[in-house]
Amino acid sequence: MRILGIETSCDETGIAIYDEEQGIMSHRLYSQIAVHADYGGVVPELASRDHVRKTIPLIKEVLAEANLTPEDLDGVAYTAGPGLVGALLVGCSIGRSLAYGWNLPAVPVHHMEGHLLAPMLEDDVPEFPFVALLVSGGHTMLVRVDGIGKYELLGESVDDAAGEAFDKTAKLLGLDYPGGPVLSKMAENGTPKRFRFPRPMTDRPGLDFSFSGLKTFAANTIAKEDSSDQTKADIAYAFQEAVVDTLAIKCRRALEQCELKRLVIAGGVSANRSLREKLDKVTQKLGGQVYYPRPEFCTDNGAMIAYAGMQRLKSGVSADLTFKATPRWPLDTLDAC
Amino acid sequence: MKLLAIDASTEACSVAIYNDGNVYSDFELCPQSHSLVLLPMVDRLLKESNSQLSDFDALVYGRGPGSFTGVRIGIGVAQGLAFAADIPTIGISTMQTMAQEAFEVHGQKYVNVAIDARMSEVYCSSWHLTDKGLMELATQEQVMPPEKFSSLIENSGYGVGTGWQAYPQYLAEKCQNNEEVAVLYPNAKYMIPSAIQSFKNGETQPADQAQPVYVRDTVSWKKLPGRE
Numbered sequence: 217m218r219i220l221g222i223e224t225s226c227d228e229t230g231i232a233i234y235d236e237e238q239g240i241m242s243h244r245l246y247s248q249i250a251v252h253a254d255y256g257g258v259v260p261e262l263a264s265r266d267h268v269r270k271t272i273p274l275i276k277e278v279l280a281e282a283n284l285t286p287e288d289l290d291g292v293a294y295t296a297g298p299g300l301v302g303a304l305l306v307g308c309s310i311g312r313s314l315a316y317g318w319n320l321p322a323v324p325v326h327h328m329e330g331h332l333l334a335p336m337l338e339d340d341v342p343e344f345p346f347v348a349l350l351v352s353g354g355h356t357m358l359v360r361v362d363g364i365g366k367y368e369l370l371g372e373s374v375d376d377a378a379g380e381a382f383d384k385t386a387k388l389l390g391l392d393y394p395g396g397p398v399l400s401k402m403a404e405n406g407t408p409k410r411f412r413f414p415r416p417m418t419d420r421p422g423l424d425f426s427f428s429g430l431k432t433f434a435a436n437t438i439a440k441e442d443s444s445d446q447t448k449a450d451i452a453y454a455f456q457e458a459v460v461d462t463l464a465i466k467c468r469r470a471l472e473q474c475e476l477k478r479l480v481i482a483g484g485v486s487a488n489r490s491l492r493e494k495l496d497k498v499t500q501k502l503g504g505q506v507y508y509p510r511p512e513f514c515t516d517n518g519a520m521i522a523y524a525g526m527q528r529l530k531s532g533v534s535a536d537l538t539f540k541a542t543p544r545w546p547l548d549t550l551d552a553c
Numbered sequence: 554m555k556l557l558a559i560d561a562s563t564e565a566c567s568v569a570i571y572n573d574g575n576v577y578s579d580f581e582l583c584p585q586s587h588s589l590v591l592l593p594m595v596d597r598l599l600k601e602s603n604s605q606l607s608d609f610d611a612l613v614y615g616r617g618p619g620s621f622t623g624v625r626i627g628i629g630v631a632q633g634l635a636f637a638a639d640i641p642t643i644g645i646s647t648m649q650t651m652a653q654e655a656f657e658v659h660g661q662k663y664v665n666v667a668i669d670a671r672m673s674e675v676y677c678s679s680w681h682l683t684d685k686g687l688m689e690l691a692t693q694e695q696v697m698p699p700e701k702f703s704s705l706i707e708n709s710g711y712g713v714g715t716g717w718q719a720y721p722q723y724l725a726e727k728c729q730n731n732e733e734v735a736v737l738y739p740n741a742k743y744m745i746p747s748a749i750q751s752f753k754n755g756e757t758q759p760a761d762q763a764q765p766v767y768v769r770d771t772v773s774w775k776k777l778p779g780r781e
Contacts, residue, residue, distance in 0.1 A: 254780040261621060265767075268625050272632050272761035286637065302622050305588065309629025316592060317606055317637020537592040 217290040219529060220275065220314075221522025224267040224307030225299025225327045226354065227251075227258045230518030231274040233282050233289070234526050240337060242281035243519045244274040245512070249394065256393050257383075264302035271310050278518075286318050293525020296324035297542030299354075304541035312539040321534035323525040328355060328547045330520035331482040333364070334509040337523055342478050342507040347470045349463065351491075352483030352515075353379035353394065356425050356463075357547070358470045361480070364527045365552035370470050371423025378459055379485045381427035385434045385455050389448050399452045400488055406453020407446070411437060413458035418465045423473070425466065430458055456490055464494045468502070477504025487514040527553060555609045556748055557634070558741040559595065561587040561627035562619030562647045563668065563715070565738035568594045570602045571745045577602045578742040587626045595634070606638035611757050613748040615739055616644035618676040618694065618768040619668060625765060632760045641757035643748045646766070650739035651713045652680035652688035653746055659735060664688065665706055665728060667716025670696050675716035676768050677702040687747055696769045703727050713737070 218241070223230035232243035248266050252258045279285065294311030297304055308324070315322035332348050335341070345362045347370070356379075357372035376384070379396055386395020389402070413433055416426045434455050441447045467479055479499050485491065486508050499506045513519055531553040556571040566587045569578035577598050583590045599605065614631035617624040635642045652664040662682040667675040674696050680688040692705070699716060703723035712728030713736035725731040751757070 254776045256777045264621070264625060265765075268628060268632075269761075269764065271629075272636055275636070276761070302625070305622060306625055306629050309588065309626050310633045312592060313630045313633025314637050316596070317634050537596055538589040539592070540588060 217526065217529070218284070218288060219291040219293050219323070219522050219526045220289055221518040221525055222271065222292070222294040222307045222311045223330070223516055223518045223521045224271065224303050225295045225297070226303060226516060227263045228516040229267050229270040229274055230516055230521070231271070231278050232518035232522045233278050233284065234519065234522035236526060240519045240522070241284070242278040243517065244277050245517055246270045246274060253393050256387065260300045260302055263300060264306055267303055267306035271306060289318065289320060291315070291321045291323055291525065291529045292318070293323040293325050293521050293529070295327045295330065295521050296540060297327065297545040299327055299543060301541050301543040304543065308539040308541050312535065316537065321529060323528050323533050324535055324539070325521045325524045325528065326545060326547065326550055329550060330524045332359065332361065332480065333524050333527065334482045334513045334520040335480050335507040337513055337519055338507070338509060340507065342480050345476060346478035346480050347467070347474055347476050348480040348482065349467055350483045351378045351463065351481065351485040353377055353383060353396070355483060356427070358423050358466060359547060360474050363552060365550045367548050367550065369548045370473070371425065371466065373425040373427060375426050375428040376431065378425070378427055378463065379483070381431050381459065382485065384431045388431070388435050388438055389452060396485070400456060400490065402449045403452040403456045403490070405449040407450045408453065410450040411454035413454045415458055415462045415465065418462055423466050423470050425462065427459065430455065460488070460491045460494050463491060464498050467495060468498050471499070471502055471504065477502055479504065479506045481506060481508045482514060484515045487511040554749065554752060555604065556611055556613050556745060556752070557606070557609045558613035558744045558748060559591065559627055559631060560615030560647065560650065560739050560741045560744065561591050561630070562615040562617050562624045563738045565740070566590045566594065567739070567741035568598050569741040569745055570598050570604065571749070572602060572604065576742060576745065578740070580740050580742070582738070587623055591626065591630055606634055607640070609638065609640050611641050611643050611748070611752055613643045613645060613744050614763055615647045615650065615741070615744065616764070617647055617766045618696070619647050621767060624767070628763055628765055631763050635763065636760035642760055642763040643751045643757050644763060645744040645747050646694065647739040648676065648678050648694060649680065649688055649690070649747055650744045651736050654736045654740060654743040655711050655713050656682055656686070656688060657743060659711065661711035663708060663710035665710045665712050667699060667702060667712065667714045669715040669719040670769060673698055675699045675702055675720070677716065679706065679710060685750065687750060694766070694768050699723050
């Protein structure tokens with residue numbers, strides 16, 4: 217079976233075709249970063265306007281690249297939430313109508329389930345059960361995963377998402393939106409131990425996160441220090457180290473609490489090299505392993521939506537003729553497959 | 554000629570099928586719920602008219618202006634249906650659609666359209682009837698305060714659209730129907746006459762070029778200092 221996946225929940229248009237036997241046959245991503253950079257953040261209306269221009273052209277491209285015609289497809293999956301409602305509605309309306317026109321089942325997909333299952337697209341696939349850290353510009357959460365749709369929320373951020381804290385601190389350091397990845401690059405030249413940032417909420421039990429205090433700490437540090445490139449790099453280093461440490465401490469706790477050894481990380485921040493190295497060490501110490509998708513499937517993409525859609529399609533999901541965008545949609549309310 | 558027309562640009566949702574002179578249509582007020590109404594409505598009319606998507610020569614869509622989200626739902630559906638059925642598209646102005654209804658139903662030849670655009674503004678334009686029986690744009694489609702639009706209207710015409718309902722004081726001044734606004738929303742049925750003409754003129758576009766005309770292109774988003 218083959219399925220088309222459509223992702224338009226935020227500022228990237230992602231389209232892919234997944235085949236049950238061959239895996240991802242083709243995928244395309246159009247990032248709107250340049251559109252939003254001048255505004256210092258994602259402008260929802262502009263994001264929606266771009267999706268309605270890019271979705272069909274990218275669908276044409278993935279079909280052509282995979283050398284397929286619509287007759288070769290068995291379903292159409294699209295992100296139905298969570299995300300920006302206007303942006304989601306573009307993918308939902310196009311996806312639902314294509315499925316209707318092609319007389320195929322339509323499969324609404326939960327964006328975070330897509331992220332969570334993205335490591336399944338790699339050769340080394342984690343077995344259930346495992347603990348997943350979903351960490352991006354919009355989310356930071358720890359989830360126990362016992363199977364497709366069997367998700368138990370262990371903890372989440374009470375304020376900013378980790379990726380959001382990265383971008384906001386980058387902005388304070390004078391970097392363009394989205395500055396998170398550039399901040400990480402800067403941190404490579406940072407001096408260890410010159411600054412020490414707090415590890416929020418690690419001194420008490422529980423698996424929740426809080427990152428807005430780190431951003432304030434960064435602002436105060438930046439105000440006190442000189443603005444040389446070296447100082448900026450040192451601040452970037454200390455900030456990243458604090459975020460990575462905090463995430464690692466909570467991941468270890470979650471694994472211990474669940475008595476599991478397999479950890480999955482997904483979402484934009486899971487592409488962070490420093491985080492990957494740290495979590496490699498943490499899981500090795502526990503005699504376990506960390507799994508993550510290739511960098512291009514860490515950020516929003518159509519491949520993960522196609523994969524998650526295939527799992528849902530096989531379990532018999534087929535939407536009626538209505539479509540609905542659900543901007544807030546708790547992951548643990550999904551049906552088990 | 555067979556045409557399938559859909560619109561979701563305003564608080565209304567409508568679908569019409571033109572089949573060599575026969576018209577099937579449906580219209581429903583459904584603010585904020587077009588995504589629940591539009592495709593089932595298309596499906597019903599296809600069954601009622603015993604037709605399939607691939608039978609159509611073109612897919613006609615309301616291109617705006619109107620609610621940004623509503624316009625995009627209509628266009629998303631238009632793109633999806635047209636691409637799936639491999640048929641071209643024709644975009645029709647929501648304001649033209651309303652002006653056309655003023656002619657077809659109320660016999661009017663001069664029409665002033667004002668759609669409530671929130672933020673104390675209206676999407677507006679004036680239209681006049683051509684000898685082909687089609688409404689033609691007499692002024693540009695713009696967005697502006699209702700008092701300004703009212704002051705720009707030279708000849709009193711027939712007022713249509715929610716803008717006149719929201720700002721009735723200007724309707725009394727400039728429109729013949731100085732009390733009642735009979736045509737409030739676009740109805741896909743009245744997109745058909747203009748779409749037939751466009752199709753005959755070869756003015757069709759592939760599915761991915763079915764795009765909104767927002768008219769309002771800057772609202773609440775502001776660029777960073779120095780990037781304006």
